[in-house]
Amino acid sequence: MTSPYPHLLSPITLGSGPAALTLRNRVVMGSMHTGLEDAPWHVAKLAAYAAERARGGVGLIITGGYAPTKRGWLKPFASEMTTRMQAMRHRQVTDAVHEEGGAIALQVLHAGRYGYHPLIHSASARKSPITPFKPSAMSAAQVDRTATAFARSVALAVKGGYDAVEVMGSEGYLINQFLAERTNDRSDAWGGSAEKRMRFPVEVVRRTRDLVGDDLPIVYRISLLDLVEGGQSWDEVLTLAQLLTEAGVSVLNTGIGWHEARIPTIITQVPRAAWRSVTARLKAEVSVPVCASNRINSPELAESILADGDADLVSMARPLLADPEFVVKAAAGRADEINTCIACNQACLDHTFANRTASCLVNPRACRETTLVLAPTRVRRSVAVVGAGPAGLATAVSAAERGLAVTLFEASPALGGQFRLAMAVPGKEDFAETLRYYTRRLEVLDVDVRLSSRATPDDLAGFDEVVVATGVEPRLPALPGADDPRVVSYADVLSGRVVPGRRVAVIGAGGIGVDVSHWLVHDPAAPGPDEQAGVDEWMAHWGVGDPSLHPGGLTERKPREPFREVTLLQRKTSVIGKDLGKTSGWAHRAVLKQSGVTQVAGATYERIEARADAVVLHVTVDGEPRGLVVDHVVLCAGQESVRSLFDDLRHAEAHPGLHLVGGADVAAELDAKRAIEQGTRVAAAL
Ligand code: NAP
Ligand code: SF4
Numbered sequence: 001m002t003s004p005y006p007h008l009l010s011p012i013t014l015g016s017g018p019a020a021l022t023l024r025n026r027v028v029m030g031s032m033h034t035g036l037e038d039a040p041w042h043v044a045k046l047a048a049y050a051a052e053r054a055r056g057g058v059g060l061i062i063t064g065g066y067a068p069t070k071r072g073w074l075k076p077f078a079s080e081m082t083t084r085m086q087a088m089r090h091r092q093v094t095d096a097v098h099e100e101g102g103a104i105a106l107q108v109l110h111a112g113r114y115g116y117h118p119l120i121h122s123a124s125a126r127k128s129p130i131t132p133f134k135p136s137a138m139s140a141a142q143v144d145r146t147a148t149a150f151a152r153s154v155a156l157a158v159k160g161g162y163d164a165v166e167v168m169g170s171e172g173y174l175i176n177q178f179l180a181e182r183t184n185d186r187s188d189a190w191g192g193s194a195e196k197r198m199r200f201p202v203e204v205v206r207r208t209r210d211l212v213g214d215d216l217p218i219v220y221r222i223s224l225l226d227l228v229e230g231g232q233s234w235d236e237v238l239t240l241a242q243l244l245t246e247a248g249v250s251v252l253n254t255g256i257g258w259h260e261a262r263i264p265t266i267i268t269q270v271p272r273a274a275w276r277s278v279t280a281r282l283k284a285e286v287s288v289p290v291c292a293s294n295r296i297n298s299p300e301l302a303e304s305i306l307a308d309g310d311a312d313l314v315s316m317a318r319p320l321l322a323d324p325e326f327v328v329k330a331a332a333g334r335a336d337e338i339n340t341c342i343a344c345n346q347a348c349l350d351h352t353f354a355n356r357t358a359s360c361l362v363n364p365r366a367c368r369e370t371t372l373v374l375a376p377t378r379v380r381r382s383v384a385v386v387g388a389g390p391a392g393l394a395t396a397v398s399a400a401e402r403g404l405a406v407t408l409f410e411a412s413p414a415l416g417g418q419f420r421l422a423m424a425v426p427g428k429e430d431f432a433e434t435l436r437y438y439t440r441r442l443e444v445l446d447v448d449v450r451l452s453s454r455a456t457p458d459d460l461a462g463f464d465e466v467v468v469a470t471g472v473e474p475r476l477p478a479l480p481g482a483d484d485p486r487v488v489s490y491a492d493v494l495s496g497r498v499v500p501g502r503r504v505a506v507i508g509a510g511g512i513g514v515d516v517s518h519w520l521v522h523d524p525a526a527p528g529p530d531e532q533a534g535v536d537e538w539m540a541h542w543g544v545g546d547p548s549l550h551p552g553g554l555t556e557r558k559p560r561e562p563f564r565e566v567t568l569l570q571r572k573t574s575v576i577g578k579d580l581g582k583t584s585g586w587a588h589r590a591v592l593k594q595s596g597v598t599q600v601a602g603a604t605y606e607r608i609e610a611r612a613d614a615v616v617l618h619v620t621v622d623g624e625p626r627g628l629v630v631d632h633v634v635l636c637a638g639q640e641s642v643r644s645l646f647d648d649l650r651h652a653e654a655h656p657g658l659h660l661v662g663g664a665d666v667a668a669e670l671d672a673k674r675a676i677e678q679g680t681r682v683a684a685a686l
Contacts, residue, residue, distance in 0.1 A: 007306035019215030023059035030317035033064035035357035037079035047096040048369040054102025057327030065109025068149035072110030081153040087160035094161030105164035106157035112174030123184040151207040170223035170255025182230030209248030227261035231552025253291040264587040269427030271529035280310035299330035340433035364677035381464040389417020391662025392469030394679030400445035407448040409455035421494040426522040465657035472639035472663035481608030501631025509570035513636035521562040521595040573602040
């Protein structure tokens with residue numbers, strides 16, 4: 001049989017000599033700090049997490065970052081690789097990966113001024129905008145010792161059984177802090193000219209090579225676009241790549257944007273594979289293999305990057321968190337069964353940056369491989385799941401995977417619930433992939449799916465277990481005049497039932513109010529994110545320019561012409577969108593601003609007045625009455641649980657196995673992460 005992805009699934013050899021490493025394919029699971037790295041008592045969990053991905057066929061796993069010194073910690077007592085005892089503990093992880101036929105590299109990362117603790121030091125004493133701690137400037141002796149510490153960590157990694165290492169030289173960590181004028185104002189041998197700023201990473205690699213010999217593959221993650229003021233120029237990036245290659249780097253992995261950059265690089269609204277052209281530019285200039293990364297989430301896309309010669313390997317971190325079987329499914333021609341990463345960051349990076357263990361919104365088993373187990377059932381009991389939103393879909397698929405006989409009832413003619421609405425939002429197109437995944441898994445697992453079927457207690461009488469996942473309905477605030485047909489819910493708009501006019505007021509500025517505002521200002525005729533014109537427009541909007549003309553790739557932003565005039569209101573006086581995701585909320589807020597959405601906090605809604613050609617939303621703001629003359633008012637005021645079926649079942653003859661999940665259970669602050677996790681947990685316990 002011919003391979004469905006001949007480039008992606010072909011082997012590649014990294015390094016040379018007896019320790020050269022032949023990977024079974026070109027898929028690299030990029031480094032992702034899960035939090036499990038930080039405590040010795042999590043080693044068994046880390047081993048299970050890595051083994052599951054190796055079993056799923058990935059070519060090379062790169063661990064989360066391990067600091068070469070205590071001052072390089074990401075946070076107090078975070079992961080480090082500084083002693084032989086620590087190295088020996090890693091054997092449990094590396095052995096587990098090797099038993100599954102995989103290969104694994106340790107990433108050495110010094111956080112520099114990004115560390116979240118008072119011991120931090122950096123090239124200069126310049127505080128980062130994203131941590132509260134100010135670093136001290138490293139003395140020349142400290143710089144020298146730290147370069148050697150990197151090499152020692154690599155040598156320890158070899159003792160720990162690693163097949164390769166990655167030196168973290170991107171995302172704004174210590175190595176970048178030496179490389180960029182922005183953060184390096186030294187005038188000694190480690191700063192001043194561009195060449196002197198490059199000395200630190202080159203020394204790290206040179207000393208590592210000297211210590212571990214010629215053969216071990218050394219991957220270096222190079223920052224192609226810093227996306228910050230005072231970042232490296234393109235010429236500097238190429239010179240650095242050349243110097244690193246001469247010093248002994250075997251592979252150049254690519255990174256885009258420092259963590260403090262105010263341009264999103266990996267979240268949903270970033271077009272897929274947006275950065276491949278800059279990777280291709282590097283590849284054209286260097287002699288070692290180059291690995292593409294960032295916002296690549298399907299085998300088709302990865303294959304096209306390799307087939308076009310833009311890179312030699314493809315790094316996918318979050319997609320492997322979302323589906324550990326990504327590679328085996330692709331290889332078996334079952335790509336339509338891949339649980340695709342939707343780039344939401346909600347359970348991975350948002351957790352990491354909040355000091356919580358990472359997981360995945362679409363795969364709550366990620367990093368919980370030993371505790372959230374879908375064990376095969378011994379008795380094939382019958383399960384009815386009512387409602388096919390995220391909670392119901394997760395329950396149905398997880399229960400069927402365990403071998404239970406599942407029937408899924410859905411009152412509407414389509415699967416998806418609130419997810420079907422979310423995927424209509426510009427920049428959230430990938431949410432459709434989750435529905436594709438569930439739809440296909442239901443077929444493969446032979447679940448009895450009954451669409452347009454509103455389950456009654458009689459329908460459910462014969463089942464051993466009933467899981468009610470009837471979801472939510474939009475909250476309709478009791479506002480005088482809200483019965484006007486031009487006052488509509490977010491569901492009306494996102495489902496296409498109502499097309500609002502050019503002037504719109506949005507009541508409620510939670511996640512959905514912000515999403516609906518994006519939808520309203522977006523021109524439906526604009527090129528999509530999968531078209532080159534759409535990528536170009538996105539780059540111009542965010543001010544990403546040609547790095548050979550604009551250092552760091554940063555240029556002036558081009559505001560978007562809003563398709564509608566939108567006013568977004570909330571009652572709270574806090575900043576609008578304050579509670580959105582930690583790693584994505586700022587970008588959503590920026591889009592609102594750049595798209596001319598008028599934001600009003602501290603509003604009191606008084607009434608809605610109907611006029612022949614408009615409605616007027618009367619509000620009071622700061623004690624002043626205001627009347628917003630609009631074509632439509634869209635209500636995004638949260639949700640209420642839909643629970644009548646559950647109440648009927650509970651009050652009728654007690655059903656022996658009755659469960660309530662998702663928004664039907666708790667509507668307040670419901671999100672898909674909680675819904676999918678709860679559904680999966682209930683299915684695991686049935
Ligand atoms: P939400 O986040 O609870 O926001 C509802 C908003 O409506 C609140 O901000 C509230 O603000 C307002 N509100 C509540 N009751 C009201 C009333 N009686 N009259 C007028 N306004 C009222 O809910 P949501 O926006 O519907 O989102 C649902 C869930 O989906 C949330 O958990 C959200 O995080 C998630 N989600 C997340 C994203 C994301 O990007 N991460 C996107 C979409 C949805 P005031 O009380 O200040 O007016
Ligand atoms: Fe991808 Fe979201 Fe899962 Fe993170 S939480 S891996 S971004 S789907």
